Amino acid sequence: MLNFLLATSSDPATPLIIAGVAVVILIILLAFFPIGTWFTAAISGARVPMSRLVGMKMRRIKYKLLVDVYIRARKAGLNIDIGELESHVMAGGNVSNVVNALISAHSANIDLSLSSAKAIDLAGRDVLNAVKVSVNPKVIETPIISAIAKNGIELRVKARVTVRANIARLIGGAGEETIIARVGEGIVTTVGSAETHKEVLENPDLISKTVLKKGLDAGTAYEILSIDIADVDVGRNIGAQLQMDQAEADKRIAQAAAEERRAMAVATEQEMRAMTQEMRAKVIEAEAEIPRAMAEALRSGRLGIMDYYQLQNIQADTAMRQAISGTGDAPAGGAGAGTGDKGKK
Numbered sequence: 001m002l003n004f005l006l007a008t009s010s011d012p013a014t015p016l017i018i019a020g021v022a023v024v025i026l027i028i029l030l031a032f033f034p035i036g037t038w039f040t041a042a043i044s045g046a047r048v049p050m051s052r053l054v055g056m057k058m059r060r061i062k063y064k065l066l067v068d069v070y071i072r073a074r075k076a077g078l079n080i081d082i083g084e085l086e087s088h089v090m091a092g093g094n095v096s097n098v099v100n101a102l103i104s105a106h107s108a109n110i111d112l113s114l115s116s117a118k119a120i121d122l123a124g125r126d127v128l129n130a131v132k133v134s135v136n137p138k139v140i141e142t143p144i145i146s147a148i149a150k151n152g153i154e155l156r157v158k159a160r161v162t163v164r165a166n167i168a169r170l171i172g173g174a175g176e177e178t179i180i181a182r183v184g185e186g187i188v189t190t191v192g193s194a195e196t197h198k199e200v201l202e203n204p205d206l207i208s209k210t211v212l213k214k215g216l217d218a219g220t221a222y223e224i225l226s227i228d229i230a231d232v233d234v235g236r237n238i239g240a241q242l243q244m245d246q247a248e249a250d251k252r253i254a255q256a257a258a259e260e261r262r263a264m265a266v267a268t269e270q271e272m273r274a275m276t277q278e279m280r281a282k283v284i285e286a287e288a289e290i291p292r293a294m295a296e297a298l299r300s301g302r303l304g305i306m307d308y309y310q311l312q313n314i315q316a317d318t319a320m321r322q323a324i325s326g327t328g329d330a331p332a333g334g335a336g337a338g339t340g341d342k343g344k345k
Contacts, residue, residue, distance in 0.1 A: 046074040076103040101128040133165035147191030152239015158231040163222035173221030186211035204229040
C-alpha cells in the first residue's frame with residue numbers, strides 16, 4: 001500500500017483519492033462504532049468501554065438512552081454499574097424509571113438498593129411513584145360507606161385515609177383496593193357496635209380509633225398514617241323499614257291462612273249440602289214406599305179400614321196443631337175430614 005502511494009504521489013489526483021478513502025473509513029467507523037455516544041459519556045465522567053457500546057448495538061439495545069440514564073445516575077452520586085442497567089433493559093424493565101427512583105430515594109435518604117428497585121419494577125409496580133408516595137404521603141378517599149347502628153338508623157360515612165408507601169412490602173403487598181375495603185370493614189364494625197347512631201355522630205373519632213387499632217395495613221404495600229372522617233350523614237331508618245316489611249309479610253301470611261280456612265269452610269258447606277240433598281232423596285224414597293206398604297197391608301188383612309181412618313185422623317190433628325202453632329201449614333181437606341171422622345166417633 002505504501003509503495004502504491006509513493007508510486008502515485010506524483011499524480012495530481014492522489015490527494016483527492018487519499019481524502020476519499022479517509023472519508024469512507026471515517027463513515028464506516030462512525031456507522032459501526034458509536035463514537036459520539038462514547039465521547040459524550042467520557043466527557044461526562046461516566047466512562048463506558050467502546051466494546052460494551054458495540055455489544056449493546058449488536059444486541060439491538062437502545063444504547064443512547066441507556067448511556068443517558070447512566071450519566072444521570074453518576075451525576076446524582078449513584079455508584080452503579082452500567083452492566084446491571086443493561087441486564088435490566090434486556091429483562092424488559094423500565095431503566096429510566098428505576099434510575100429516577102434511585103435518585104429520588106438517594107436525595108430523600110431512603111434506603112433503596114438497585115436490586116430492590118429492579119425487582120419492584122419487574123414485579124409491575126411503579127417504583128418511582130412508590131418513592132414519591134413514601135416521601136409525600138398520599139390521601140385515599142373512600143366511597144360513601146353505609147353502616148347501620150343497633151337502633152336501626154343508617155349512617156353514611158366518607159373517610160380520607162393518609163398512607164405512605166412501604167417500599168419493603170411493595171413486592172407481594174396489597175394495593176389501594178385492599179386498604180379501602182379494610183377501612184370500610186372497620187367503619188361498618190364501629191357503627192354496628194354502637195347502641196345508637198347518636199354515639200357515632202357525637203364522637204366520629206371512634207371510627208378512626210377503632211380502624212387504626214385493627215392494624216388494617218398489615219400485608220399491604222402502604223402504611224396507614226391517619227384516618228379522617230370527612231362526612232357522616234344520617235340515612236334511612238332501616239329498623240323501622242324492616243319491621244314494616246315484617247308486618248306486611250305477617251299480614252299476607254295471615255290473609256293467606258284466612259283464605260285457606262274460608263276455602264275449607266266453603267268446601268265443607270258444599271259437602272254438607274250434598275249430604276243434605278242425599279238424605280232428602282233417601283227420605284223421599286222411603287216416603288214413596290209407605291203407600292205401597294199400606295196397600296200391601298190392606299190386601300193382606302194386616303191393616304183394617306178403621307185403622308186406616310184412625311191414621312188419617314191422627315195426621316189431620318197433627319197438621320191442624322202445626323197450623324195453629326205456626327210451625328206448619330195444614331191442608332183444609334185433611335182438617336175437615338179429620339173433624340168429620342172425629343164427630344162420627
